[in-house]
Amino acid sequence: MAKYFPILSLGLLLAATACERPAPPTFTEEGAPYDLTAYLQQQKQRLVAEQPMVLKSVTTENQPTETVQTDKVDWEDELAVFEQTDLNRPALQEYYVKQETVLENGSVAIEYRKTENSEPLVQYLRLVISPDKQLQQLNAVLQDENPLFFSRRKVRLDADPVTGNISSYNVQGVQKLIFSDSLHYAVDANL
Template identity: 25%
Template sequence: MKYLFLFLFGSLLLINCTNPADTTTAHSYFDLKGFIEKQTTELNKRRPLVNKEMTLGDQNEKTQTNDIDWQRELELFNQADLNKQAYQLSYTISQPNATTYLYVLKSGENLPVKTLKIEVDEISKQPKLIEALMEEQNRLYDSEKRLQLTCTLRPEGVWLVKTYEISGFQHLSITDRKTFSVKGTIN
């Protein structure tokens, strides 16, 4: 009886610890999170050489490395995924052509992802281009992040990230606006 109580109590704790905003249902939108997770796994296996350029304000740094934590590096692309329960029915979906999907936040909605554009390959339906605009505003803070990721078909038949870029600004009401960008090109 004691073990049954512990099992039930533990199960209830686990159930109550899920974040409803992160809970996904059937995918209403492109599964960006799943795509980025697959890319992260593949990039961690391959450990490719990356030419990386980082800018913060007027400071610029260029580096070439294969020592990258891809989960952290592509985290903002995961955050742009629209398949969260809180996001359901919040976006208009249009398809300007056969290979482009455009998701735009509906008027009156207040979510960080304002737009998400995905261009897929005609044959494989794998993403060739992903672009997103994320904005947050409140009385103390505002920020904007523009994300762009391109993929290419590798000679061995695998679609893999070729370039990624994150740029934007952060502004606290008591400080100056700080611009930033990170650009990576995978060799």
């Protein structure tokens, strides 16, 4: 019996692996319409190196708008909300219906809308990609909700049509903790 143990073990191993579900396909560069994370990483590196002057306005509920012009910006933190909108991970694809439309100027608008019974962070995403594969605009709605906290943000990022570099961005949001009032805010930045 001992001499058949390795063969029996190999047979059981093969049988067990044959019953496993195959791994889901991953997106290749050809399968993803646009690699938003790579774009944002490249932009962060460029912005850190160049340190452009930024005109930034912040408005919170019942407070006057504060505007500052600075070249001291934490780009990792500043662009983090836009990284949350990247939907090119295979695990997220089942939560969205995707639609592509060719615009009059040859650009492509790619829209992701959440499916009816799903509750992902990104509720809606629209990317406008130029004919030469440069990001022109990003619009998204993000919503996070649990018994203690509610947050909803509308974000927009615009890129220069010639260079593809970020030219402006905007975040409008509301957040509420269970035992506090809602806080509405807006951030506008122009480079």
